[in-house]
Amino acid sequence: MQRSTTLESVPTGRADQRAVVDEARKALGQIILGKDPQISLALACLLARGHLLIEDLPGLGKTMLAQALARVLGLSFSRIQFTSDLLPADIIGVSVFRQESGEFEFQPGPVFSQLILADEVNRATPKAQSALLEAMEEYQVSVDGSTRPLPTPFFVVATQNPGDQIGTFPLPESQLDRFLMRVEIGYPNEESERELIAGEDRRQMLKSIEPVAGPEMLIALQSSVAQVHVSDALVNYIQALARHTRESADVEIGLSPRGSQALVAAARAHAFVENHSGVYPDDVQAVFAAIAGHRLKPSGNTRFRSPAELCQHVLDSVAIP
Amino acid sequence: MAKPRGTDGSLLQSLPWTMSALVIAILPHVPYLPFWITGAFLGCASWRYAVEMRRRPLPSTWTRAGLALVCFLGVWATYSSISGVGPGSALLAIMAALKLLETRRRRDQFVLLFLSIFLVMSSLLREQYIWSLPYLVGSVVVIMTAWLRMAAGEAQTTRRSFMNSGRLILYAVPIAIAMWVFFPRISTPFWAVPVDTSRATTGLSEHMSPGDISELSQSNEVAFRVTFDGPIPEPRDRYWRGLILTEFDGRSWSGSSAPIMSSRARDKIETRGDPVEYEITLEPTMQQWVIALDIPTRWSIPRTYMGRQQQLVHETPIDQRIAYELTSFSDYRIGNDLSAANRRWYSRLPEQRNPRTHQLARELRADAGTDRDFVDAVLRMLNQEEFYYTLEPPLLGSDPIDRFLFDTREGFCEHYASAFSVLMRNAGIPARIVLGYHGGEVNPLGGHLIVRQSDAHAWVEVWLDGLGWHRVDPTAAVAPERIDIGASDAALEGIGETWGFNAPSRLLHRVVMTWDAVNAKWNAWVLGYGPETQDSFMRWLGMENPNWRKMILTLVGLVVGLVMLVSVLLMLRYRPPPRDPAAILYQRFVKKSRIEPRTGETARVFALRVRETGAIPDDIVDNVTNAYLDARYGPDDEQAFKKLKRVVGTI
Known part of the structure; x- marks a missing residue:
C-alpha cells in the first residue's frame, strides 16, 4: 500500500499552490458528486492539520470520501474497521518473536499510515478508541516501552453512524474535541444520484485517478494556510460568536478558547481553498457548523432540533463587525 | 375566529418570568382575596405552563370567554359589587390569570x-x-427583568437581564425622588379612593356598655405617636x-348623636401654667375624633373644630395617617357656670334603673357636706372597699351598675367610670365620661411617646361649682399603679415574668423600640409628607411662597436635567x-442599495x-463587495482600500 510520492519540486508560490488545491477539489468532485461544500470542508480540515469526523447514515459515501482524499492527495492509506472486539494491538501493531534472530520484532499496525480511515469508530470499546485517539493527539504511539513516531502528515478520518444506538460506545465530548471538524454528508441531489446509478463504478474510477499532490506538497500547503491573513475585524467576529455561544440561553456549554482557535484555523484553510485574500466572514460561517456543532452542548429546553440548526441560529444572531 | 394553533415552546424562556412578575404583583392582595381567586390564578398559571411545555394548543376562544364570564359572575357573587378596591383588585387578578391563557405572543406578555x-x-x-418600599422596589426589579427576558430573549443571560433591570431602576431613582419631593401635594385630593367598608374601625368605640364585656382584648397596635417640643409630661398627667359620652340608658353610655360644633366651647377655657407644645401622628381611625392632650387651645389640623364638650372633631372620618401640631394646657378650668338646662341634661338618668346605686348615692351625699366632699367620699369608697381591677370582669346583667357596685366589684376603667358617673348623677352632680388614652410608652431611641390601643382609657369629668368641669379618674382610686406606669409598661413586665428571666424581654424591648422609632420616622418623613410638610420643606429649600406652579416648574426642570445627566x-x-x-x-454602498x-x-x-x-448594476455590486472584503479582511490594506474607494465612486 505504501506509495512513494516524492514530487520533483514542491511549488511555494501561492498561484501554484492554489492550482494544486483546485485540481484536488476537481478530482474529488468527480468521485463524490454534488457535495462541493463537504469536499471543501474535508480539504480545509486536512489543510488545517485537523482530524475529520464524518457522521452520517450508511451508504452516503463516507468511506468513499476518505479513500478519495487519500488517493487524490497521494497519501498512504489504511482502513481500520472498528468492531466491538477490536483490540489496541489491532490498531497499533504487535511485537512478534522471530525464531531465527531470537528477538522480538515490531510489526507495525494500520495506524502507521498517513491517512487512516477509522470506520464506525463508535462501535469499538473505549479502550480501542483511546488507542487511536492517543495517536491523534500525540502523533506517536508507545509500544513495549518505546515510542514510535507516526508518519507525517498524519490524518485520521473517522466515520460514525448516528443511527446505531445498540452496542455502541459514543465518543464523549472531550474526545469529540480532538476532531477539528465534524461533517455530515447527506443525500445527493437528484441529478448526482442519477449519475451515480447510471455512471461508472466509483471504485473503479478511484483507481484511475492520479494523485495531484504528495505528503511534501501537503506540508507546504499547510504552512501556507497558517499564514492566511486574519484581520482585527475578523478576530472581533470570532470573539463575538464565541461570546454569544457562552451567553446564549440555548447553549449550556459554549465554545472554549480551543474551539475559537480551531475556528480560526479551519476558517484560514477554507479561505485558502476558496482563494480569498484573507479570512472572510463567509469562511467563518462556512466552517462554523462543522467546528462548533460537536463542541456546543445545547441546553435542555432548547427549541433547536439539531446542532446545525443551533449553529445557524448563532450565525444569524451575531452581527458581523 | 382563528383555529387554535399548537404552541411552539418559544415562550418557555420568558413565560416563567412573566408569571413570577404576576405572582409577586398579586402577593399583597392574597390575604384580602377570596380563596377561589388565588386558586384560579394558580390553576391558570400552571395550565398555561403545561400547555407550553407540551406544545399543546391554547384553550379555544369559547372556553376562554366562558371562563371569563364565570369569573366575572364569581366576583359579583362574592362582593355583590364590581367597584371598590376589593372587587376591583379581585377582577384585576382573575383577568390577569385568564389573560395568561391567551398569551401567545410577546405583545400579550407586555399586557401582562x-x-x-x-x-x-x-x-x-x-x-x-x-416594608411597602422594599416590596415595591423588588417587584419592579422582577417585572423589569421579565420585560428584558422577553425583549432580549436568549441573547441575554438571566443574570445579565437582572443586572440591567437593577441598573435601569437605579437610573430612575433620582427622578423618582424628585417627583416625590416636588409633585404638589393637595390637601383635598381630586380623586377619592373607595375604601373597603369591611375594614374594622380600630380605636375608640362610640358606645360603652361595660357590663356586656367579659374580656377586654389587648391590642398592641399603635394608636398614635407624640413628639413633645419640651420635656415629656409625667405618666400620671x-x-x-378623645370623645365624650353623655347619655346613659341604664346599661350603656353613648355620645350625643352628632358632635355639635360650638364656637363658645373654646372661649370657656381658662388656662393656667405653661403650655405643652407637641405633635401627634395619628393612625387612621375611620372616626371623626381627633386626639389631644387634655385641653388644646391651638391645633394645626384643617377642617377640625372644637365640640361642645371641648373635644376635637374632624369634619370627615380620618381615613389616613395624619400629623398635627397642638398646644395644650394641663392646668385649666372649663366654664364658670352651667345653665340649669345643661345641669339637668348632664345629670339625666333613666327612671327606675339601678335602684341600689340610687340609694347609695343619696346616703353618701347626705353624709357629705359639699359636692367635693361627696366626690372624695366615693373615691375613698372605691379605694378602701374590696374593689378589684381586672381585664376579665364577670357579665353584669340588666342593672349593671347595681351589680357591679354591690356584687361583683371587679372591672376595668369603663366599669369604674360608668359607676362613678352614675353615682354623681344620682346625687345631682353633672358628670360625663371621657374616652381617650392614658399614658403611653416613651421610645428612648426616637424620643417620642407611643400610645397603643391597649392604652385606651375611660375617666369622668364632673361639674363642681367654682372648679368647672373637673377631671376625676376613679380607676386611679382602685388601681393607682395602672395610672402611674401605664398599661403598656405593665404588659411588658408581664412578658419578663412569664419567660422567667429578664434578658430576652429587654432585648425584645429594644428591638420593638428600634422598629417603632424607624416606623415613626418613616411615617413622619415619608408617609406623612403632605401639603404642610411639603410647604415647609419648600421654604427650607429657599422657595419663596411655594405654590403648585413653582413646584411643577421645578419638577419639570429637575426631571429634564436628570434625564440629560443620565444620558x-x-x-x-x-x-x-x-x-x-x-x-x-x-456603508455608502449599503445605503445606495436601499435594503438593510x-x-x-x-x-x-x-x-x-x-x-x-x-438597484445597482451587477458588476459594480461584485466589484464593491470584493474590494470591500479585500480591504477589510485582506492583508494589503493600502492598495485594497484605494481600489475600494475607486469602485465605490463608480456607484
Missing part, C-alpha cells in the same frame, strides 16, 4: 407585565407600610382626650468601536440580494 405593575400599584390603595453619563460610558474606513465606504443587511449576513450574501433588486 403592565397588569402586574397596575396590581402592584393597587396594593398601595389598601395599605402603606414601611398624660390624659389624651450624558451613558454617552460618556459608551465607546463606539472605532469605525473602519473601509466599513464607512461600504440582516444580522449575521455576510457581504457576499448581501451582494446576492442587492443583485436581485437591480
Whole structure:
C-alpha cells in the first residue's frame, strides 16, 4: 500500500499552490458528486492539520470520501474497521518473536499510515478508541516501552453512524474535541444520484485517478494556510460568536478558547481553498457548523432540533463587525 | 375566529418570568382575596405552563370567554359589587390569570407585565407600610427583568437581564425622588379612593356598655405617636382626650348623636401654667375624633373644630395617617357656670334603673357636706372597699351598675367610670365620661411617646361649682399603679415574668423600640409628607411662597436635567468601536442599495440580494463587495482600500 510520492519540486508560490488545491477539489468532485461544500470542508480540515469526523447514515459515501482524499492527495492509506472486539494491538501493531534472530520484532499496525480511515469508530470499546485517539493527539504511539513516531502528515478520518444506538460506545465530548471538524454528508441531489446509478463504478474510477499532490506538497500547503491573513475585524467576529455561544440561553456549554482557535484555523484553510485574500466572514460561517456543532452542548429546553440548526441560529444572531 | 394553533415552546424562556412578575404583583392582595381567586390564578398559571411545555394548543376562544364570564359572575357573587378596591383588585387578578391563557405572543406578555405593575400599584390603595418600599422596589426589579427576558430573549443571560433591570431602576431613582419631593401635594385630593367598608374601625368605640364585656382584648397596635417640643409630661398627667359620652340608658353610655360644633366651647377655657407644645401622628381611625392632650387651645389640623364638650372633631372620618401640631394646657378650668338646662341634661338618668346605686348615692351625699366632699367620699369608697381591677370582669346583667357596685366589684376603667358617673348623677352632680388614652410608652431611641390601643382609657369629668368641669379618674382610686406606669409598661413586665428571666424581654424591648422609632420616622418623613410638610420643606429649600406652579416648574426642570445627566453619563460610558474606513465606504454602498443587511449576513450574501433588486448594476455590486472584503479582511490594506474607494465612486 505504501506509495512513494516524492514530487520533483514542491511549488511555494501561492498561484501554484492554489492550482494544486483546485485540481484536488476537481478530482474529488468527480468521485463524490454534488457535495462541493463537504469536499471543501474535508480539504480545509486536512489543510488545517485537523482530524475529520464524518457522521452520517450508511451508504452516503463516507468511506468513499476518505479513500478519495487519500488517493487524490497521494497519501498512504489504511482502513481500520472498528468492531466491538477490536483490540489496541489491532490498531497499533504487535511485537512478534522471530525464531531465527531470537528477538522480538515490531510489526507495525494500520495506524502507521498517513491517512487512516477509522470506520464506525463508535462501535469499538473505549479502550480501542483511546488507542487511536492517543495517536491523534500525540502523533506517536508507545509500544513495549518505546515510542514510535507516526508518519507525517498524519490524518485520521473517522466515520460514525448516528443511527446505531445498540452496542455502541459514543465518543464523549472531550474526545469529540480532538476532531477539528465534524461533517455530515447527506443525500445527493437528484441529478448526482442519477449519475451515480447510471455512471461508472466509483471504485473503479478511484483507481484511475492520479494523485495531484504528495505528503511534501501537503506540508507546504499547510504552512501556507497558517499564514492566511486574519484581520482585527475578523478576530472581533470570532470573539463575538464565541461570546454569544457562552451567553446564549440555548447553549449550556459554549465554545472554549480551543474551539475559537480551531475556528480560526479551519476558517484560514477554507479561505485558502476558496482563494480569498484573507479570512472572510463567509469562511467563518462556512466552517462554523462543522467546528462548533460537536463542541456546543445545547441546553435542555432548547427549541433547536439539531446542532446545525443551533449553529445557524448563532450565525444569524451575531452581527458581523 | 382563528383555529387554535399548537404552541411552539418559544415562550418557555420568558413565560416563567412573566408569571413570577404576576405572582409577586398579586402577593399583597392574597390575604384580602377570596380563596377561589388565588386558586384560579394558580390553576391558570400552571395550565398555561403545561400547555407550553407540551406544545399543546391554547384553550379555544369559547372556553376562554366562558371562563371569563364565570369569573366575572364569581366576583359579583362574592362582593355583590364590581367597584371598590376589593372587587376591583379581585377582577384585576382573575383577568390577569385568564389573560395568561391567551398569551401567545410577546405583545400579550407586555399586557401582562403592565397588569402586574397596575396590581402592584393597587396594593398601595389598601395599605402603606414601611416594608411597602422594599416590596415595591423588588417587584419592579422582577417585572423589569421579565420585560428584558422577553425583549432580549436568549441573547441575554438571566443574570445579565437582572443586572440591567437593577441598573435601569437605579437610573430612575433620582427622578423618582424628585417627583416625590416636588409633585404638589393637595390637601383635598381630586380623586377619592373607595375604601373597603369591611375594614374594622380600630380605636375608640362610640358606645360603652361595660357590663356586656367579659374580656377586654389587648391590642398592641399603635394608636398614635407624640413628639413633645419640651420635656415629656409625667405618666400620671398624660390624659389624651378623645370623645365624650353623655347619655346613659341604664346599661350603656353613648355620645350625643352628632358632635355639635360650638364656637363658645373654646372661649370657656381658662388656662393656667405653661403650655405643652407637641405633635401627634395619628393612625387612621375611620372616626371623626381627633386626639389631644387634655385641653388644646391651638391645633394645626384643617377642617377640625372644637365640640361642645371641648373635644376635637374632624369634619370627615380620618381615613389616613395624619400629623398635627397642638398646644395644650394641663392646668385649666372649663366654664364658670352651667345653665340649669345643661345641669339637668348632664345629670339625666333613666327612671327606675339601678335602684341600689340610687340609694347609695343619696346616703353618701347626705353624709357629705359639699359636692367635693361627696366626690372624695366615693373615691375613698372605691379605694378602701374590696374593689378589684381586672381585664376579665364577670357579665353584669340588666342593672349593671347595681351589680357591679354591690356584687361583683371587679372591672376595668369603663366599669369604674360608668359607676362613678352614675353615682354623681344620682346625687345631682353633672358628670360625663371621657374616652381617650392614658399614658403611653416613651421610645428612648426616637424620643417620642407611643400610645397603643391597649392604652385606651375611660375617666369622668364632673361639674363642681367654682372648679368647672373637673377631671376625676376613679380607676386611679382602685388601681393607682395602672395610672402611674401605664398599661403598656405593665404588659411588658408581664412578658419578663412569664419567660422567667429578664434578658430576652429587654432585648425584645429594644428591638420593638428600634422598629417603632424607624416606623415613626418613616411615617413622619415619608408617609406623612403632605401639603404642610411639603410647604415647609419648600421654604427650607429657599422657595419663596411655594405654590403648585413653582413646584411643577421645578419638577419639570429637575426631571429634564436628570434625564440629560443620565444620558450624558451613558454617552460618556459608551465607546463606539472605532469605525473602519473601509466599513464607512461600504456603508455608502449599503445605503445606495436601499435594503438593510440582516444580522449575521455576510457581504457576499448581501451582494446576492442587492443583485436581485437591480438597484445597482451587477458588476459594480461584485466589484464593491470584493474590494470591500479585500480591504477589510485582506492583508494589503493600502492598495485594497484605494481600489475600494475607486469602485465605490463608480456607484
